[in-house]
Amino acid sequence: MIKILKNLSVYKWMVLLVCGLVFIQTMSDLFLPTLMADIIDKGVVTGDTQYIWKIGIIMLLVSAIGAAAAIFASYYSAKSAMGLGRDLRRKVFNHVERFSLQEFNEVGTSSLITRTTNDITQIQQVVIMMLRMVISAPIMLIGGIIMAVSKDAKLSLILIVTMPVLIGSILIIFYKGMPLFQLVQKRLDRLNLVLRENLTGIRVIRAFNREDQEKVRLKDANKELTDVSIKVNKVIAFMMPIMMLVMNLTVAAIIWFGSIRIDNGAMQVGDLMAFIQYVMQIMFALIMASMMFVMIPRAAVSAKRINEVLEMEPSFSDEGTQKADIEKGTLEFDHVSFSYPGAEEPALSDICFKAGPGEITAIIGGTGSGKSTLAHLIPRFYEVSSGRIRLNGVDIRSASQEEIRGKVGFVPQKAVLFTGTIADNIRFGKQDAAEAEIKHAARIAQAEDFILKMKDGYQSEIEQGGSNVSGGQKQRLAIARALVRKPDIYIFDDSFSALDYKTDAKLRAALKEETKDAAVLIVAQRVSTVMDADQIIVLDNGQMVGMGTHQELLATNEVYREIVASQLSEEEIA
Template sequence: MLKLLKNLTVYKWIVLAVVGLVFVQSMADLYLPTLMSDIIDKGVVVGDKNYIIKIGGLMLLVAAFGVCASIVASYYSSKAAMGFGRDVRRKVFNHVEGFSLQDFDEVGTASLITRTTNDITQVQQVVIMLLRMVVSAPIMFVGGLIMALSKDAKLSLIIVATIPVLMGAVILIMTKGIPLFKLVQTRLDRLNLVLRENLTGIRVIRAFNREKQEKVRLQKANKDLMDVSIKVNKVMAFLMPVMMLVMNLTVVGIIWFGGIRIDNGGMQIGDLMAFIQYVMQIMFALVMASMMFVMIPRAAVSAKRINEVLDKKPTILNEGAKAVDQERGTLEFDKVSFTYPGAEEPVLSNISFRAKSGEITAIIGGTGAGKSTLVNLIPRFYDVTSGTIRVNGVDLKETSIDEVRSKIGYVPQKALLFTGTIAENIRFGKEDATQEEIEHAARIAQAEDFISKMENGYESEISQGGSNVSGGQKQRLSIARALVRKPDIYIFDDSFSALDYKTDASLRAALKEETKNATMLLVAQRVSTVVDADRIIVLDKGEIAGIGTHKELLEENEVYREIVKSQLSEEEIA
């Protein structure tokens, strides 16, 4: 918690101002009961109206001063807390941006969302309370105690007797409640996970009529969170009634014994009323402290979860000094093997090949052969377990991630578009791309035709996830996004699967001319897509089963021949 609160140092002057204002407010609150005591004893009892008006006016002035201090303190404490929350969210987001896919898998996307939203909000709320109460509560407690003792030391023994009872109740309830707070956040993670899966997978759920089963799964996650939340609230619900009971019994005791002291002439009525006010301030300070005890443990759990993310070192660091431009447009795999963390067997084993500028290298193989894993190693989404990958003649580990990725135009297997216009989505590949470059990329990607038919052309809005365009249109826009970058290496990870054969053929013909000065790596399921490649790599169970042209592999490679036979007729093969 303290580690995270260091982010408040940029608001140190605001924090100091809040502390000063809260101090002024507390002093005003402590002074008011004394003034009230004077009005009763020296004004009301003796019937001095002028004194009542004089001290009453002073009370109004002190109260107004305290209210103004309180309002300004609230404003600045909120400003500091909200700024703190914004800064931490930005810090977490920027840090997570550097995570590899392996790091995302370890923490979990749903958990990262919860930590960035709910957990930071919990800490933010506590910061507001701390800024207001961490100064106010001790001043009110100590100041109230001193003033109560000054009014009547003997009657103060009642306070001495009740404070240990209150402190004991707070400690007991906290020890029961703290272990449950972490469980609440874990259950919230689970609920977010189930909800996210349901929302993103709604098409699959409906296609398989799994709505009822998914409702049950969500209800279980929801009920688990509800049960532990109720358990926490049950424990915490005891705190306030116990506090109020002790406070009221204390006031009854003060009035009882104070009445006796007034009868004996040992105390005045005004002093008793002031004494009751000071006792209430002491008790209120303890209530504020107890509220902090309720909030701080939960915030501490949230702070720990946030720090876990911030302290997590990315497995792939954005380091390296070499520039990736020694052999422009070359890609080399040298005895590369890769095993997913926690897996028993490697997904890729001893992969070696070299692709040069102007060449098309195609990768084909059955499901689970490791095709997508292979291309994910090139932009360093994962790091190789052994072996070396060289882009433009430089080992990926010897240069920065930014440098490597700036040379790559990547089209993922699942086309992903962002909310915004078509032009903005294509410009995602090159921030400063001109309208002419955007239109050229769309033309090569065979997207110009459907874009021109849209009402606003390139300024047409794309909905979240590209839900207002078809799968083939999404793929073509994703390809245009990579083309506008004009990189040294193009990676197409099964990026033509949603295209019809005519569009596929037109796109490949246009790409051949567009990418003649770059290397193209093409992952495909269709033989028709890879048949014209300069080099076809056949993957089988994570190993290279053969490398060659379509004609060479058809004659010599059994694995490739089986793939071809499953897709093409005898006439087409001939």
């Protein structure tokens, strides 16, 4: 929690101002009972109306000063807390942007969303309370005790009995609440995960009639969160009744013993009323402290979760700043091996090949053979376990990640579109792309026809997740996004799977001229997509089991022949 609060140093002057305002507010609250005692003892009892008016006006001024201080303290405490939340969200987001896919897989997308939203909100709420109460509660507690003792020291002995009861209650609640708050955040993560999977996978759920099962799954996650939240609130619910019971019993005892002292002439009525007010302020100070003890554990859990993200270092970082442009449009895998963290066997073993400008290299193999993994290594989404990948003649670890990715046009297996216009989505590949470049890229990607049929053409809006376009249209827009970049290497990770054979053939024909100065890597399942490649690499269980042209592999490679035989007829093979 302290690490998170260090971020408040940016707002140190605002925090100091809040502390000053809270001090003024607290002192005015402590001064009012004394003025009230004077009105009763020197004005009401003696019938001095002029004195009542005089002290009454002073009380109004003190109250006005306290109220003004409270308003400005609330404003500036909220402003600094919201500023802290904004800074933390930006800090977490910027840090997460540096993560490799390994860290994303480790933490989980749903957990990262919860930490960036719910956890930071918890911290904001606590900071607002802390800025108000951390100053006022101790001052009110100590000041109240001093003022109460000054009014009647003997009557103050009642506090020696009641205060330990209140403090003990607070500590017990703190002890019981801390583990429950940790559990609440974990259950919230779980609920977020289930909700996210249900909303993003709604088509699959409906296609397989799994609505009832998913309702049960959500119900269970929701019930788990509800149950632990109820436990937390049960613990908190004990606090206020205990506080009020002790407070009311204390006031009753003060009135009882105070009336005896007034009857004996040892105390005045005004002093008794002021004493009661100071005791109430002491009790409220303890209640404020107890509220802090309830909020701080939950915020401490949230702070710990945020610190976990901020302290998590990417599994790899930039090691150099060499420019990746020695041999433009070349890609080389030099004995590359890769293993996922915790995996028993490597996903890729001893991969060696080279691709030059204008050459099309195709990767084919069965499911789980490592095709997509190979494609993900080139933009350095993961770090190779051994060997070297050279892009434009430079080891990708010797250049910055920004430099390497700036040379790559990547079309993922699952096409991802963003909310905005079609033009915005294509321009995502090159921010300063002119309208002519966008249209040219769309034409090459065979997307122009369906774009022009849409109501607003290139200005047509894409809904969240691209839900208003088909799978094939998504793929073509993703391909156009890569084409507009004019990179040195194109990576098509099974990017033609949703296209019909006619569109697939037209697209590949158009790509030949467009990519003549760049290396092209095509990961595909369909033999028809890779038949015309300059070299085809056959993967099996993460190992290269063949490399050559379609005809060469047909003649020499058993694995490739099996793949071809499973997809093409004998006439097509011939």
